[in-house]
Amino acid sequence: MSESRDKYSLYFNSVQNPEADIAVMKQAWKSRYKGEMFKVLREDFCGTFANTVAWVKQHKLNRGIAIDLDKSPIAYGKKNYLSTLTKDQESRVQILNENVLSSKLPKADVIFAFNFSYYCFQERKVLKAYFKEVYKKLNSKGMFLMDCFGGSLTQLTNDYSVYFPSMKYTYHFEQLSFDPINSRAKLAIHFRFKKGKPLNNAFVYDWRMWSIPELREILEEVGFKTSTVLWEGLTKSGDGNGKYLPKKTGEECESWIAYIAAYKS
Ligand SMILES: C[S@@+](CC[C@H](N)C(=O)[O-])C[C@H]1O[C@@H](n2cnc3c(N)ncnc32)[C@H](O)[C@@H]1O
Numbered sequence: 001m002s003e004s005r006d007k008y009s010l011y012f013n014s015v016q017n018p019e020a021d022i023a024v025m026k027q028a029w030k031s032r033y034k035g036e037m038f039k040v041l042r043e044d045f046c047g048t049f050a051n052t053v054a055w056v057k058q059h060k061l062n063r064g065i066a067i068d069l070d071k072s073p074i075a076y077g078k079k080n081y082l083s084t085l086t087k088d089q090e091s092r093v094q095i096l097n098e099n100v101l102s103s104k105l106p107k108a109d110v111i112f113a114f115n116f117s118y119y120c121f122q123e124r125k126v127l128k129a130y131f132k133e134v135y136k137k138l139n140s141k142g143m144f145l146m147d148c149f150g151g152s153l154t155q156l157t158n159d160y161s162v163y164f165p166s167m168k169y170t171y172h173f174e175q176l177s178f179d180p181i182n183s184r185a186k187l188a189i190h191f192r193f194k195k196g197k198p199l200n201n202a203f204v205y206d207w208r209m210w211s212i213p214e215l216r217e218i219l220e221e222v223g224f225k226t227s228t229v230l231w232e233g234l235t236k237s238g239d240g241n242g243k244y245l246p247k248k249t250g251e252e253c254e255s256w257i258a259y260i261a262a263y264k265s
Helices: 007-015 018-030 050-058 071-080 087-091 124-136 212-221
Strands: 040-044 063-067 093-096 108-113 138-150 158-164 169-179 184-193 199-208 226-234 240-246 256-263
Touching (some): 007 071, 007 169, 018 050, 018 108, 018 138, 018 226, 018 256, 050 063, 050 087, 087 093, 124 212, 138 212, 212 226, 212 256
Parallel strands (some): 040 063, 063 093, 108 138
Antiparallel strands (some): 158 169, 169 184, 184 199, 226 256
16 A cells, blocks of 8 residues: 555544644643643544654653554554654653553543544443543643534534545545434545545444533533533634634534533642
């Protein structure tokens, strides 16, 4: 498989932006805690741990912990991202091939779960057990940040696609089903090229579509002092402007992405 058709690099190019993700984390931290910026960042469901690598590059005191069950993205991250670090930067990264539900994971100032990965937990009691472990492993000045998505489109089958002209491929995020009784959605990511065979079902997901109030209620139940929703602002034409600000109410839309920041103190 050529570099441009490797599923992890296509995924990175299509959906990841570590600098922007870290900027959201810093903004959410500063809005609650005065003084020093966080130093120890734990990336749960880390996949290829691109955010952890970007984090340790940003400051000589930054440390990153990355956790994933699957050896395959971890091996990719070691080969392609870890190898871009200096010896010192690398010494500040800890990669763990573990389950995020484990009670033996390291402590951190900030723990984050991005790209909706915790939606893989279908049952409330399992999600609550995960949030409880996160709470326990945060330092007393500590923040848990997660992204979430929803909207009327996510309750229907649909295929959202974006063409990337520089690499001549189309990214598809296809919703294959939605079961309202269990709020369960099956989704798949495909990459289709101008020339050559498509990479169908490069990633497949079976997710519980958690709502923001459900998530915030569970966060409160496990002990978080407070949580804030960062909701995307709008351009004059009514599209998302890519800027996320604390909001108490949102507006209805076909599809939205938001962040929830939960604070331990
Ligand atoms: C949607 S991917 C997200 C990868 C990465 N966070 C990103 O943004 O690119 C979900 C990842 O979660 C991992 N995963 C699923 N269940 C897990 C669990 N219980 N503990 C640790 N990792 C898990 C999968 O192996 C997969 O790499």
